Amino acid sequence: xxxxxxxxxxxxxxxxxxxxxxxxxxxxxxxxxxxxxxxxxxxxxxxxxxxxxxxxxxxxxxxxxxxxxxxxxxxxxxxxxxxxxxxxxxxxxxxxxxxxxxxxxxxxxxxxxxxxxxxxxxxxxxxxxxxxxxxxxxxxxxxxxxxx
Amino acid sequence: xxxxxxxxxxxxxxxxxxxxxxxxxxxxxxxxxxxxxxxxxxxxxxxxxxxxxxxxxxxxxxxxxxxxxxxxxxxxxxxxxxxxxxxxxxxxxxxxxxxxxxxxxxxxxxxxxxxxxxxxxxxxxxxxxxxxxxxxxxxxxxxxxxxx
DNA sequence: TATTGTTATACTCTATAACTATA
DNA sequence: TATAGTTATAGAGTATAACAATA
Numbered sequence: 469x470x471x472x473x474x475x476x477x478x479x480x481x482x483x484x485x486x487x488x489x490x491x492x493x494x495x496x497x498x499x500x501x502x503x504x505x506x507x508x509x510x511x512x513x514x515x516x517x518x519x520x521x522x523x524x525x526x527x528x529x530x531x532x533x534x535x536x537x538x539x540x541x542x543x544x545x546x547x548x549x550x551x552x553x554x555x556x557x558x559x560x561x562x563x564x565x566x567x568x569x570x571x572x573x574x575x576x577x578x579x580x581x582x583x584x585x586x587x588x589x590x591x592x593x594x595x596x597x598x599x600x601x602x603x604x605x606x607x608x609x610x611x612x613x614x615x616x
Numbered sequence: 617x618x619x620x621x622x623x624x625x626x627x628x629x630x631x632x633x634x635x636x637x638x639x640x641x642x643x644x645x646x647x648x649x650x651x652x653x654x655x656x657x658x659x660x661x662x663x664x665x666x667x668x669x670x671x672x673x674x675x676x677x678x679x680x681x682x683x684x685x686x687x688x689x690x691x692x693x694x695x696x697x698x699x700x701x702x703x704x705x706x707x708x709x710x711x712x713x714x715x716x717x718x719x720x721x722x723x724x725x726x727x728x729x730x731x732x733x734x735x736x737x738x739x740x741x742x743x744x745x746x747x748x749x750x751x752x753x754x755x756x757x758x759x760x761x762x763x764x
Numbered sequence: 765t766a767t768t769g770t771t772a773t774a775c776t777c778t779a780t781a782a783c784t785a786t787a
Numbered sequence: 788t789a790t791a792g793t794t795a796t797a798g799a800g801t802a803t804a805a806c807a808a809t810a
Contacts (some may be wrong), residue, residue, distance in 0.1 A: 475681055476669040478660055479730070484740050485647055487754055488640040489658070490683070490761040495633040510637070512798085514628055521624040528768060533623055533640075540801065542770060556769095564768040564809045582627070592632050595761055605756045606635055611744055613638040659777085688778065690793060704792095712786045712791045752789060 484612075495592060502588040505578060506581060513581065516570070519554055520578045524567040526559060547573065553577055632760075643740060650736040652731060652758065657693060659684065661729065664718070667702055668726045672715040701725055 480486045483522070499510055508516075512535070518530050525533075531541040548554040555573035556566035570578065593602045628634045645659055656664075659682070666678050673681075679689040693716070696702040702720035704714035718726065741750045 474675060475666065475677070477666065477667065477681070479665045479733070482750075482754065483733075483739075484737065484744075484750065485643040486662060486755065487639065487757040487761065488636060488643055488659065491757040492633065492636040493683075494761045495636055499633055509799085510633060514634065515803070517627045521626065525769085526625060529623070535626070535641075537802065538769070539639045539771080539803080555638065559768095562768085564767075567635075585627070585631075586714065589630075589632065592760065596632075596756060600633065601756065603757075605632065606630065608744060608749065608753045608756070609635040611641040611749075612740065613635065613642045615636060657776090664804080674791080682791070685779065687780080707791095710787075710791080714792075 499588060502584055506584065512548060515548065516553065516578055516581065519570055520569045523569050526565045527556065527568055530568055574610060647736060650732055654732065663692060663696065664701065664726055664729065667718055668717045671717050674713045675704065675716055680718055692746060
């Protein structure tokens with residue numbers, strides 16, 4: 469019977485969520501491979517990026533910005549601090565809070581990080597067929613994930 | 617300073633992986649909400665779908681088809697069997713293998729399942745701007761996840 | 765009283781090695 | 788020897804409740 473050679477995935481083949489998951493997995497796996505030399509996970513990359521561009525944001529602000537639960541953010545930030553890439557500094561006006569900053573080492577780290585990122589991203593842009601196609605994809609994805 | 621009101625996410629805002637993850641999370645969360653009445657997770661939905669369309673496939677074939685490790689597939693299938701939705705049957709020609717089949721109850725279940733799925737999917741298609749936009753999205757996602 | 769960071773905890777998903785029974 | 792299903796286990800990712808310090 470035909471389906472033994474080519475199983476029928478007709479329902480799944482038009483399922484948006486199914487294809488989103490597969491694409492996300494492919495890109496994240498490539499990300500992990502590309503960033504192996506820096507031993508950086510996607511979430512850590514996004515945190516370092518936010519701190520690099522917005523030094524001094526409160527810990528809770530960075531977590532909320534990236535949709536990370538503040539409870540789960542603690543261990544992530546602990547690791548970045550332990551590795552000497554970023555640090556918490558007491559917030560002057562509110563002693564409950566910490567501002568997040570890159571260390572000097574962390575700043576140097578982000579240079580290499582962004583180089584790796586551009587190479588990683590460029591490969592996927594080419595595979596999509598160019599920056600125009602990438603923009604079309606991001607536009608469609610934003611229609612899905614931006615608040616109703 | 618401006619970034620305190622609108623933090624700079626410029627690098628992430630063009631990151632394919634970042635947006636894929638956010639979109640996938642949004643769709644999966646909606647999926648979970650829509651399928652709460654059936655208590656079905658995305659992976660279970662995909663397994664029931666494959667079995668419904670391709671009864672008698674070997675357990676390992678279904679797992680491979682969905683990129684699920686065979687070791688992790690066991691508990692998933694156990695749960696479907698315990699709930700009386702699907703069952704393993706000894707393979708006639710190879711006593712190491714099991715063929716996977718829906719039970720009668722499972723077949724009835726899938727009717728409601730596909731109804732819920734169409735409603736869930738239709739909402740996202742509308743949000744994308746129609747079936748044409750959905751197809752464009754799936755085309756782009758396939759360029760990412762289909763084997764090089 | 766409310767908020768910030770924290771701890772503890774639990775559940776899901778995923779990945780790997782090793783076992784068993786069959787081939 | 789190799790393969791199909793299984794078990795055990797470990798690592799991430801994620802979610803919630805509760806606590807201490809501070810507002």
